[in-house]
Amino acid sequence: MKLNLTTYGFYLSKSGNRFVIKADGKKDEISVDKVEQIVVTTKGVITTDAINLAVENNIDFIMLNNYGKPLGRFWHSKFGSISTIRKKQLELENTYLGFELVKDWISTKMNNQKKLLKKFSNGESLNNSTISKMNNYVQKINEMEYNYKNIKEERDKIQNLEANVSRMYFKTLSELLPEEYRFECRSRNPAKDYFNCLLNYGYGILYGQIERSCIIAGLDPYIGILHRDNYNRTALVYDMIEPYRYYVDKTVFELCIENKINNEFFDELKAEEKSKNGYYLNKEGKQLLISKYNEIMDKKIKYDGKNTRIEDTILKDCHKVSNKILKYI
Known part of the structure; x- marks a missing residue:
């Protein structure tokens, strides 16, 4: 537990x-x-x-912290990245394996976004052009080929495609929500609306789970591939979290359509600068979100032919990445 x-x-x-x-x-x-x-x-x-x-x-x-982001953790001294893997991680950024890992993470994220939109459309016709564009972007990523000389440009292309799909995804997701939970765009810390407030806190919990799994699998969470130059913290976590965001999105969406959200779950943040105004979850809101999220992550799916808890697949995926790095670099 x-x-x-x-x-x-x-x-x-x-x-x-x-x-x-x-x-x-x-x-x-x-x-x-x-x-x-x-x-x-x-x-x-x-x-x-x-x-x-x-x-x-x-x-x-x-x-x-108040937004669900990990502040710190205690570990047994036996945990930590294996030096061999860490050295190979430093070489991963410009390799074929690194490029293929990034393609897989982002295309899986996009396919999961499509799956969620279709799941919650409730028989309503989704905008076919939106789904068609999302399919097109996924195909573009899958068809990209490794080119050592232009690797940075290729990674930039992947990020641009990802950003385009995310904008379409959240716009459509908002339209599928009950009217009181709809939002204009993604807003981070602080969130400008209830949906984004729940989403941000859920992602924070997920960040912690990804970091934990990386460390247990011997990976250094600070050495990333796609986000290597964009973050000065746990860059690999930002890379590997992408396929799993679906479960947080699903958690928050279900809470909204089940009418389990109310104003009392949120505290309003008022700052001197209006741009810094927003919401964060209080005790009751955190309890509700964590309970629902754990319920979803406790469910079992088919993984390598076996029924496996969704949360356990994260560690298994990290071990797979670790083994690939040791084998191919």
């Missing part, structure tokens, strides 16, 4: 082989064997004994 600490002023300690959580005047004890991850989303007190218990049992311990 995931232990989500969302109540302001919580107290996390340990007793024997159990985590002890005190919050809102209540006390709970959970055996360490039942916990696979601890997620801290608000201010509270954590004892070093509790941290040690988590680390000694290889339990991922992550802290998120």
